[in-house]
Amino acid sequence: MTVAETLGQSLNLPNGVVLPNRLAKSAMSETMGTISNRVTPALATLYGAWADGGTGLLITGNVMVDRRHIGEPKNVVLDDDRDMAALKAWAQAGKRNGNHIWMQLNHPGKQSPKMLNKAPVAPSAVPFRKDMRAMFATPREMNEQEIRDTIHRFARSASLAEQAGFQGVQIHGAHGYLVSQFLSPHHNRRNDSWGGSAENRMRFVLEVYRAIRGATSEGFCVGIKLNSADFQRGGFTEEESLAVIEQLAKEGIDLVEISGGNYENPAMAGAAGVKASTAAREAYFLEFAEKVREKVSVPLMVTGGFRTSEGMAEAVASGATDLVGIARPLAVEPDLSARILAGESVTSAVKPIKTGIRMIDDMALMEVSWYTHQLGRIGKGKRPKKHDDGVMPLLEVLAVMATRGVWNRLRAGE
Known part of the structure; x- marks a missing residue:
């Protein structure tokens, strides 16, 4: 089959739902809510652009399940129905061309910056590495009631998402957030049943x-x-990850997206240090996906590193993955999928964005802020930029975080 034919195949999920093609937009945190974490019309504009761009599955950025614990300023929080009209508009825009839109649900746990949350919670009170403690407070260990409440909050948010018209949710169990923290022996040092x-x-x-x-x-x-x-x-190992996937497959999970890393070691953010064989195949986590394939037949999505239409098609044709997860390429070229499915040979315009400030560049903060800036442009109905000065978007992000810190103090009556 041609590249377009390979990636244009539909995919049947375990619950009987059919995705229209093999291209998926992986979650990127939009931070396009209000300062009080409400849904904004810009999200419908952004996801409408991606729906028009041909991607079969759109997964939103991390929507928080608890407004007391957010990871970034302007995260959307979904814990009641106050924004139902705006949520419905968001969902409708994201599926208007027959594609799917799923909402990613998240709780940051300890990965909530001090300026947003001075009292984060986690499975255990394990601090960040020394050079990051100025930014992140040592978390407090969650008690049984808090754990049960958080589980309920995930379910409540999923129910609200379905009411709004989203066709699914994705549990964020990666990148060092709360679910990932529970799985990791480094972050979870409890001696109870959790x-x-x-x-x-x-x-x-x-x-x-x-x-x-x-x-x-x-x-x-x-x-x-x-x-x-x-x-x-x-930390969490490949063997442990395989065991979790096997159990979730038995439970009937519809899709497993594979990634890796956390704030202290952001393997999901770039290709630095990857093997030559990995770079040649483009996807950072494709070898692990092949190990999963040997264990279970659950539908897989691999995200991280895909840059060419040929590399994407090869990953699917090899059987290692069912869906190709794309993130940054869609932030600068929202119509990338449509061009690929039309038969165009595509190489993404994505390129490294650096400030020259080593600490910032090593943390991948600059990269994240620059691409978030492009999402904001699309949400305003503007075209994203393919190359820009990296420092200005970072300054904008820091300004918003400072504003959020003031907002938190006002709410607390300080």
Whole structure:
């Protein structure tokens, strides 16, 4: 088959839902809510542009399940129905060409900056590495009631997403956020039924999954984004990830997206240090996906590194993945998928964005802020830029975070 034919194939999910093609927009945090975390019309504009751009599955940026715990300023929080009209407009725009839109649900746990949250929670009170402690506070260990409440919040948010017209949700179980923290022996040092053994550390994500299934209809899709590994000493390993995927497959999960890393080691953010063989195949986590294939037949999505239409088609044709996850390329070329499916040979315009400030560049903060800036342009009905000065978007992000810190203090009556 040609590249366009390979990537234009539909995909049947375990619950009977059919995705129209093999191209998926992986989650990117838009930070396009209001300063009080409400849904804005810009999100419908942004996702409408991607729907028009031909991508078969659109997964939103991380929507928070608890407004007391957010990861970034202007994250959308979904814990009640106050924004139902705006949510419906967002969902409708994202599926207006027969594609799917799923909402990614998240809780940051310890990965909530001090200026947003001075009292973060986590499975255990494990601080960040020394050079990051000025930005992130040491979290407080969650108690049983808080764990149960958080599980309920994931289910409540999923139910609201379905009411709004989203066709599925993705549990964010990667990149060092709360679900990932429970899975990791580095972050989860509990000695109760939520920690210790790999089975106990797996319990939180399984309870979240089961609660979501119980709160939504049979045809509603539930997927997960999961680390192949934390790439951190004493962290979540490939063997443990395989075991989690095997169990979720038994439970009936509809899609597993594979990624890796966390804030302390952002393997998901770039290709620095990858093997030549990995670079040649473009996708950072394709080798792990092949290991998953040997264990289970659950639909897989691999994200990270894809830059050419030929590389995307080869990944699907090889059988290693069912869906190609694309993120940054769609931030600068929203119509990338349509061009590929029309038969065009495409190489993404994505290129490294650097400030020259090593600490910032090593943390991938500049890259994230620059691409977030492009999402904002699309949400305003403007064309994204393919190359720009990296420093100005970073300054804008920092200004918004400072504003959010003031907002938090006002709410607390300080």
